Amino acid sequence: MRTLKHPVDIVMYLGTILLSTAGVTGTTILSVPNYLRQEEIRQEVSKYQDIANKIIDLAVHGSAQNQTYNRLAYMTDRFGNRIAGSRNLEHAIDYMLARLTEDGLENVHGEDVMVPHWVRGKESAMIIEPRRHPMAILGLGSSIATPSSGIKAEALVVKSFDELHKKASQAKGKIIVYNQDYHGYGTSVKYRRLGATEAAKVGGVASLIRSVTPFSINSPHTGQQDYGSNVTKIPTACITVEDAEMLYRMSNRGEKIVIHLKMSAKNLPPAKSRNTVAEIVGSKYPEQVVLVSGHFDSWDVGEGAMDDGGGAFISWQTLTLIRRLGLRPKRTLRMVLWTAEEQGGVGGRAYYERHKSNLKNMDLVMESDVGTFTPLGLKLTANKQATAVMKEVMKLLKAINASQLSTDGSETDITRWVENGVPGASLLNQNEKYFYFHHTNGDTMTVLDPHQLDLCAAVWAVVSFTVADLCEMLPR
Ligand SMILES: *[C@@H]1O[C@H](CO)[C@@H](O)[C@H](O)[C@H]1NC(C)=O
Ligand SMILES: *[C@@H]1O[C@H](CO)[C@@H](O)[C@H](O)[C@H]1NC(C)=O
Ligand SMILES: *[C@@H]1O[C@H](CO)[C@@H](O)[C@H](O)[C@H]1NC(C)=O
Ligand SMILES: [Zn+2]
Numbered sequence: 001m002r003t004l005k006h007p008v009d010i011v012m013y014l015g016t017i018l019l020s021t022a023g024v025t026g027t028t029i030l031s032v033p034n035y036l037r038q039e040e041i042r043q044e045v046s047k048y049q050d051i052a053n054k055i056i057d058l059a060v061h062g063s064a065q066n067q068t069y070n071r072l073a074y075m076t077d078r079f080g081n082r083i084a085g086s087r088n089l090e091h092a093i094d095y096m097l098a099r100l101t102e103d104g105l106e107n108v109h110g111e112d113v114m115v116p117h118w119v120r121g122k123e124s125a126m127i128i129e130p131r132r133h134p135m136a137i138l139g140l141g142s143s144i145a146t147p148s149s150g151i152k153a154e155a156l157v158v159k160s161f162d163e164l165h166k167k168a169s170q171a172k173g174k175i176i177v178y179n180q181d182y183h184g185y186g187t188s189v190k191y192r193r194l195g196a197t198e199a200a201k202v203g204g205v206a207s208l209i210r211s212v213t214p215f216s217i218n219s220p221h222t223g224q225q226d227y228g229s230n231v232t233k234i235p236t237a238c239i240t241v242e243d244a245e246m247l248y249r250m251s252n253r254g255e256k257i258v259i260h261l262k263m264s265a266k267n268l269p270p271a272k273s274r275n276t277v278a279e280i281v282g283s284k285y286p287e288q289v290v291l292v293s294g295h296f297d298s299w300d301v302g303e304g305a306m307d308d309g310g311g312a313f314i315s316w317q318t319l320t321l322i323r324r325l326g327l328r329p330k331r332t333l334r335m336v337l338w339t340a341e342e343q344g345g346v347g348g349r350a351y352y353e354r355h356k357s358n359l360k361n362m363d364l365v366m367e368s369d370v371g372t373f374t375p376l377g378l379k380l381t382a383n384k385q386a387t388a389v390m391k392e393v394m395k396l397l398k399a400i401n402a403s404q405l406s407t408d409g410s411e412t413d414i415t416r417w418v419e420n421g422v423p424g425a426s427l428l429n430q431n432e433k434y435f436y437f438h439h440t441n442g443d444t445m446t447v448l449d450p451h452q453l454d455l456c457a458a459v460w461a462v463v464s465f466t467v468a469d470l471c472e473m474l475p476r
Helices: 007-021 034-046 049-061 067-079 087-102 161-166 185-201 241-252 305-324 346-361 384-395 412-419 450-469
Strands: 106-119 123-129 133-135 137-139 151-158 175-178 206-210 236-239 258-263 266-280 285-295 331-338 362-367 375-381 404-407 424-429
Touching: 034 384, 049 305, 049 450, 067 087, 067 305, 067 450, 087 106, 087 266, 087 331, 106 346, 123 137, 123 236, 151 161, 151 206, 151 241, 161 185, 175 185, 175 241, 175 258, 185 206, 185 236, 206 241, 206 258, 236 241, 266 305, 266 346, 285 305, 285 346, 285 412, 285 450, 305 331, 305 450, 331 346, 331 450, 346 362, 346 412, 362 412, 362 450, 375 384, 375 450, 384 404, 384 450, 404 424, 412 424, 424 450
Parallel strands: 151 175, 175 206, 206 236, 285 331, 285 362, 362 424, 375 404
Antiparallel strands: 106 266, 123 133, 123 258, 137 236, 151 258, 266 331, 375 424
16 A cells, blocks of 8 residues: 555545544455545646646657658668668677767667568569569568579468468478468468468478568568477568469469579578667666667668667657756666567567566567657556556646557567566557558658657657556556
């Protein structure tokens, strides 16, 4: 139970006794009824409205207006995309460490992580029969190469793993083409992840996977794939929705399809990278932490501006805004920019292993990795009590219409904290178009909007500052 500090606490304390004696509840002062505790939390959080307004004002209307966009544009234009293992990524991390220090942030440092090092190389796919047609492709992360002369083979086109299994007897020696329907990213991504493995199991020599996206202008979407253990590794790439549908139509007409696939991808030895960290150290409980984050690595296409430059830079902006307002929360506000998220949350996992001894002091972990478009609020994974507190916190964002609180707040890099009971949050935003650009050459600054980034930074800053400054950590 909280100590009685404010007049409102005393009133509540008396209220509890009155209610107890009236027999309305059987409670004692040791267990405050929920609705009274909620009132106490409401009172405490509402005291942050002035600070929230100052943060919003600075971020959205004041001198920090457009800053997130401008900073991100400079970084992505200068360094380009940043795949794990690349010099681009490490140079961009060096640049960030310098900027974060210059920004007056505390404990700025990199934490070493060994990361996969896959290099795409040259690649092409040509339909030879029934008509010559060069396809736009992107090899999938961790794919092996073809022989240097390529693989020329007949194609077997299927719509699902089920159809592949039914046609298993026709699969040997063929290039397996998947034209799966799009049923949302979370569901359909299994074709990208496991397509090569399933194809190899039935004797396929390569696999081509329809890009996992609800929309296409002949744009291939890359991403990570995983070879199952004990399965022959075969080259694998994504093709466009347009080509996948055309191949399926040709196949349904009974036309013989022959494809010539060439890939020269390399899996090099793991490379050293870093998670990038900066803080505003807490004034009262420095060991307790509210963490804001995004991943700094990207795919090797586009600029990695949306995925996840936006998430990374609203996290930096959060610390900038708090520092510029001269605020210092009771708990430490820590920004982490993860490395090698795209290869399966490698940086996030390494960070958890290194810091899990501080599990009990992790108050809230936040990661933005599903777009930084117009924010609506937060997605949260937490128990009922913590959710009740967060509902009050979200009210501070009414002025920018970002007060919604929904479920499922875990993201790849914060999963382990959340699985171990730490409340986790991600950004609820109008990201209907996120997967249009995801993992493509179209992921550039052109997708992003300065005002939307300002609003996202304001949400991130108001929430993280308030939670870091409340009297108590979030219940778990
Ligand atoms: C932010 O960008 C908008 C649109 O380009 C511009 O009108 C505004 O003046 C900019 N704000 C600042 C502080 O530079
Ligand atoms: C892989 O093969 C080895 C040896 O044949 C076997 O012991 C192991 O269980 C297999 N693993 C899987 C995942 O099938
Ligand atoms: C919030 O929503 C209201 C009503 O839809 C609208 O008038 C207002 O402009 C919005 N404010 C912001 C900051 O988007
Ligand atoms: Zn991402």
